[in-house]
Amino acid sequence: MLLLAVMALVVGIGATGGAWLLIRAIALMTNLFWFGRLSTAPTEIIDSALGFGTMFVPVLGSLFVGVMARFGSDKIRGHGIPEAIEAILFGESRLSLKVAVLKPVSSAISIGSGGPFGAEGPIIMTGGAIGSLFAQRFRLSAAERKTLLVAGAAAGMTAIFNTPLAAILLAIEVLLFEWKPRSFVPLVAAVLVAWTARPSLIGVGPMFPFDAAMPASAELAGGAAAIGIVTGLLSAFISSTLYLTEDLFQRLPVHWMWWPAIGAVAVGIGGLIDKHVLGAGYASIQALLDSSLALRVVIALMVVKALVWLIALGSGTSGGVLAPLLILGGAAGYLAGQMLPGDAGFWAMIGMAGILSGAMRAPLMGALFAAEVTGHFDALPFTVAAAGSAYAVSVLLIRRSILTEKIARRGRHIVQEYSVDPLALFQADQIMTRDPATLKGDLRVGEALDFFQTRATHRSYPIVDEEGSLIGLVSRTDALRWQAGETLLTATLSDAISDAGLPFAYPDAPIGAIADLIVETGFGRIPIVEPVSRRVVGILSRQDLLKARKFHRIAEDRRN
Known part of the structure; x- marks a missing residue:
């Protein structure tokens, strides 16, 4: 844990630098595509x-x-978070240098040319790649690489927003798939480094500050739930429509390399209708919170x-989902706020919390974000x-989040x-088979061979002495060896079986540890x-281990 925490400090610095470079790259591409100048000064497409x-710029960027x-890496396509x-879960937390470079570059081109995406997905993927690449320089396990990958992703998000x-909550609810000191402490270390370094590189204070009075009242709480x-x-x-759109693109009789450009035609048309829909849209988020939009x-x-x-997004171009979700949730809250007491900007903020929770299945992250x-x-x-309430509605209506549905479609x-592992809840004496059948140590090998050929119902049996103490284990494999004549049939089992490496456990042993013992030794x-x-x-x-699963399911499902 301590070693990973020290390494996470380096990863946090790298992810913060990556976030700064991504912001500058987006500004550079925005100036280049829309104003024909080489500059990294912040600018807005609406100007x-x-x-x-306007219709052709997004198409040009999407062609790139x-x-x-197509010729770099197809892993740069999509949201960023599902790929992480x-x-x-399936790639041992290994990301390549090619992805670390191409993902932010492609996202900067996509967003800078008017793609309606946010920078958070790309920086999560980029920060994760930085953590993974750093981890790959050392002899670490897949779980340890995961910790540094997620630490880099969370640090990148901290630097952006x-x-x-x-x-931290996004990492826990969406990326880590565990809550352990080994992963939590390094995660916090990386995030704090990014938070400390951000003021000198990117800026200070909340990203979207606004004024609103929010006195505690049941009326406001009820409105927020609504x-x-x-x-x-x-x-x-949104989630259902997105994957329906992906399915439609899958049916196109052209290579997927051209899909982003085809999708960008719709983006260009949208830009002709209202330029506010182009780019990350951070100015639109601020305007919603300020209640400055008609x-x-x-x-619109x-x-x-x-x-x-x-x-x-359905076309497979590169960009994030968080900023667009903020705009859509903020707009929904803003519109609902016209019928609720208080400032519309306040209700826009409430809508942002709701849609993040419902779409990403991360209610704690959505509320705190x-x-x-x-x-x-x-x-x-x-x-x-x-x-x-958004989380409750989402889990009732759709099986997966907007992030995990993409992975599920790949099988x-x-x-x-999160739930407690059933194997961590029980001890051996709670689920073991008591008073098992055993074989005496003074039994002849020939008699044991006859036993396995005619009466044995299990693959292996404990060998015990006269007091019932464990001497060793005998299995069908041993019987086959004896049948081949490798051991004298007149020898006793005590002489024929070695106790070297003999696996056994005590009654108070956690069954999870015994499951590991079965895997390591091969004894069933x-x-x-x-x-x-x-x-x-x-x-x-092994069959007894499944009892733990059965007891857990009974506790979950049986009502009495």
């Missing part, structure tokens, strides 16, 4: 004056992305942004209400729910013995 040319994916999850607590229901429905619709603009923003984002990114920690009870089904039945006398009191088999 460009290309007119009808398609070529990079897949690398963690200045949300260290939400980044918006959570609305955004939960919206998140289910209703018709918010409606919500509808057009949703359409162009779903089409572009909305509070952190705006600086309104006093709104936490309301963001929790929205996140909780890899992932459950984001482990004798359970008393600690002092070594008298055999039971045996625990």
Whole structure:
């Protein structure tokens, strides 16, 4: 844990630098595509004056992305977070240098040319790649590489949004698939490094500050829960529509390299309707929170942004989901706020918390992210209400989150729910088979061979002495060896069987440890013995281990 924490400090610095480079690269590409100048100064696409040319810029950028994916690495396609999850669970947390370089470059081109995406997915993938590449320089296990990969991803998110607590929760709820000191402490170390370094590289304070009065009241809490229901429905619709769009692109009779450019046609048309839908849209998020947009603009923003984002993302181009979700959830909350008491910007923030929770199945992250990114920690009870109700609606309507559905479509089904391992709940004496059949140590080999040929019902049996103490184990494999004449048939089992490496366990041993023993030794039945006398009191088999699963399912499902 301590070694990984020290290594995570380096990863956190690298991920923060990667976030800074990504922000600069997006600004460079925005200036180049829309204003024809080489500059990394922050600028907004809505200030460009290309007119009808607005339609062609996203297509040009998407052509570059398609070529990079085709001839560079197809892992740069998509959201970023699903790819990180897949690398963690199925790729031993190994990401390549090619992905670490091409992902931010392709995302900068995509977003800079008007792609309706956020920078968080790319930086999570890039920060994760930095952590993975650093880990691969050392002799580490896959679990240790995962820790550094996730630490880099969370550090990158912290550097972009200045949300260290939400980044930690995103890692726990979406990426780590565990809660252990080995992973949590290094995660915190990397995030704190990014949070400390951010002011000198990117900026200070909340990313989207705004003024709003939020006195505690049941009325506001009820309104927040209602918006959570609305955004939960919206998140289910968005996820279903996204993968329907992907299915439609799969049917196109052209190579997937051209899909981003085809999807970018819709983006260009959306840009002609309203330039606010182009790019990451951080200015639009701020305007929603400031209540500075007219209703018709918010409606247009919500509808057009949703359409162009779903089409572009379904085409397989490179970009994140978090910023578009913030816009859609914020717009839904803003519109609902017209019928609720208080400032519409406050309800936009509540909508953001709800849609993040519903779409990403990360309710704690969604609730805290909305509070952190705006600086309104006093709104936490309301963001929790929205996140909780949105999460409830989402799990009732769709089987998976917008992130894990993509992986499931590749035949890899992932459950984001945490539960206690049934193998950690029981001890050996609770599920073992008591008073098992044994063979005496003075039994002749020939008699044991006859026993295995005619009466044996198990693959192996404990050998015991006159007091019932364990001497060794005999199996069908031993019987086959004896049949081949490798041992004198008149010898006793005590003489024929060696106790070297003999596996056994005590009655109070956790069955998870016994399961590991079965895997390591290859013995399918482990004798359970008393600690002092070594008298055999039971045996625990693979079948017995499944009892733990059965008891756990009964506790989950049986009502009485």
